[in-house]
Amino acid sequence: MQEMIDNYSEESIQTLDWKEHIRRRPGMYIGKLGDGSYSDDGIYVLLKEVMDNSIDEFMMGYGKKIEVNIVDGKVSVRDFGRGIPLGKLVEVVSKMNTGAKYDSKAFKKSVGLNGVGVKAVNALSSEFAVKAFRDGEVRKADFVRGELINDFPIEKTNEPNGTYVEFTPDGDIFGSYGFKEEFVENLLKNYTFLNSGLTIVYNGTPIVSKNGLLDLLEEKMTEPGIYAPIHLKGEDLEIAMTHAEQYGEEYYTFVNGQHTTQGGTHLIAFREAVVKTIREFYNKNFDVADIRQGMVAAVSIKIEEPVFESQTKTKLGSKDMSPDGVSVRNFVHDFIKKHLDNYLHKHPEVAEIMLRKIQDSEKERKAISGIQKLARERAKKVSLHNKKLRDCRIHYNSNAERKLESAIFITEGDSASGSITKARDVVTQAVFSLKGKPLNSYGLSRKVVYENEEFNLLQAALNIEEGMESLRYNYVIIATDADVDGMHIRLLLITFFLQFFPELIKNGHLYILQTPLFRVRNKKETRYCYTDEEKQRAIKELGPNPEITRFKGLGEISPDEFKYFIGKDMRLERVRMKKEDSSKDLLEFYMGKNTMSRQNFIIENLIVDEEML
Structure with missing residues (x-):
């Protein structure tokens, strides 16, 4: 170390090109x-960065269609906007601080930078090609890992104006990757929900939305709203909202078409404004929690020069919405005060249903207020020396560079x-350590979250009592054995989250840790196998008579081995809720009374491990 300090000189300073x-x-550029x-x-961030530039063209009034194709890991995006100016084609995709978005007249309310974003795609792709079509002329350039390989001369063309980008993510950076249809379709659907009149053709299939955020709520909600969604639309702000028979709040927020998964200034302003407007409409000082209990809403706002808290743009930090100093907060407050108040006056049947929902939430809250206060005090006391929680240093609700990696393992038993x-x-x-099987919370009220010490401490550890904005971990991972008891604990925990915090599942934060069933090794190599097929392949590839170990529980796996299963190659299975899934139906089927249909399902799907016989 001292030698390194002594040798600190001009030669120690490195200047990296872009x-x-x-x-x-x-991680600085794509999370x-x-x-x-x-x-x-x-x-998916690479795809989004290219799409953002095409969407910005659409928002400026150029091109109503975007064609996206993904085949064998290669991505192409063709828009029909104005096309990158031919003379600046290479600079726009390979020279930092170059782009049209720095001129607010050309791109007033954009989210794509046409600078850092597409340059990051170029640098992180093994192959990258860009074509610009403008007024009967075309220019093309090819890159390899950001290095210009071919800069073709301008030629004549019959193609309509627009830009074509093709890239293959670099396997040296991303490893053996694959695009999942579900995630790509969700990303592209969000663009159409937010841009009425836009058609995205994905691998030949058109994606379009006629009703904007109403379609988004219809897509996302697994429980029907108790009243038809309220749809409020202005030039720079669109809102769709309803209440559902569920615990917690559920929000989908966007800035200039960017899905701000961690919310930000606009979401805070929306939640404040809704409470204030509803209190004034009913002329009653309802508790904040009673008004927002079960609320599901989508909010889309357009802002000049938005400021995000990171390059991945998942949280809005803007205080001003335009150079004239109109704040996001005041803009949202004024819009909701006027339009939501008008809507409730014009639709008394909706106002009546909303009032009953608020009053029901108020009754339940007051019924548990005593135990809630005691539980909060108890959680506060143990938070400093909570033996159940071994915390980490970086959290999802921080501004740390690695916050997206933050995870919490919910485990059973001391050994695991x-x-x-x-x-x-x-x-x-x-x-977070469980001391045994959690309580089956199916059919119980929220009171159980505060009465049950384990649930209350888990809620406190995740920091989700007041909503998802303060969630401390991006990955909430259930780590239990793959035996009958372990499976039961998984179901009990999923029941708890599904019943009281469904947005944790809907927002993609709940996972199951997959751990290997077998270890196959010879003197030179060790393979960990998660399925019988993987085991058979390992036996074949490692040669005759390898040593085979069957792991019967997490406690049998040593810490030295465990590091391989929760490191960069960690296998997680996301707990998903599809649009057609009703949380009530799922809970009734899996955790309700042992009906004949449930018994038959279990018998038909029972897997018997032959090696255990």
Whole structure:
């Protein structure tokens, strides 16, 4: 160390060119890497960065169609906007601080930078090609990992105006990746929900939305609203909202077409404004929690020069919405005060249903207020020395660079908790230990969350009592054995979250940890196998008579081995709720009374492990 300090000189200073800097520090530009297994993995950010520029053209009134194709890991996006100016084609995709978005007259309310974003795609792609079509002329350029390979001369063309970008994410950066249809379709659908009149053709199939945010709510909600969604639309702000028979709040927020998954200034303003307007409409000082209980809403706002809290643009930090100093907060407040108040006056039947919902929430809250207060005090006392929680240093609700990696493992038993605790990354991975099987919360009221110490401490550890905005971990991972008891604990925990915090599941934060069933090794190599097929392949590839170990529980896996299963190659299975899934129906089927249909389902789907016989 001293030698390094002594040798600190001019030669120690390195200047990286733009592409080297992006390739060395991709997290600064696209969040995390990943192989495409999760919706926030980097390959989807690459697609989004290219799409954002095409969407900005549409928002400026140019081109009503965007064609997207993904085949064998190669992505192409063709828009029919104005096309990048031919003389600046290479600079726009490969020279920092170059782009049209710096001129607010050309791109008043854009989210794509036409600068850093597409340059990051170029640098992180093994192959990248761009074509610009303008007024009967075309220019093309090819790159490899950000390095210009071919700069073709301008030619004549019959193609309509627009831009074509084709890229292949670099396997050296992303490993063996794959695009999941579900995540791509969700990303593209969001663009159409927010841009009426836009058609996106994905691998030949058109995606279009006629009703904007109403279609988004229809797509996302698994429980019907108790009244028809309220749809309020202005030039720069669109809102759709309703209440559902569910606990918690559920929000989908967007800025200039960008899905701000962590909310920000506009969401805070919306929640404040709705409470204020409803209180004034009913002329009663309802509690905030009673008004927002069960609320489901989508909010889309257009802002000049938005300021996000990171390059991945998941949280709005803007205080001003335009150079004349109109704040986002005041703009949202004024819009909702006028339009929501008018709507409730014009639709008394909706106002009556909303009032009953608020009053029902008020009754339940008052019924549990005593136990709630005691539970909060208890959670506060143990938070400093909570033996159940081994916390990490970086959290999802912080501004840290690695916040997207933050995770908490919910484990059963001391041995499994001990192994994970010793093997984890203390910077981004926390552990919460269960002392046994949790309570079956199906059919119980929210009172149980506060009466049951384990549920209350888990709620406190996740920091979700007041909503998802303060969630401390991006990944909430259930880590239980794959035996009958472990499966039961998984179901009990999923029941708890589904019943009281469904937005945790809907927003893609709840996962099941997959751990290997077998270890196959010879003197030179060790393979961990998650299925019988993987085991058979390993036996074949490792040669005659390898040593085979069957793991019967997490507690059997040593910390030295566990680090392989919760590191960069960690296998997680996301707990999903599809549009057609009703949480009430799911809970009734899996956790309700042991009906004949449930017994038959279990018998028909029972898997018997032959090696255990």
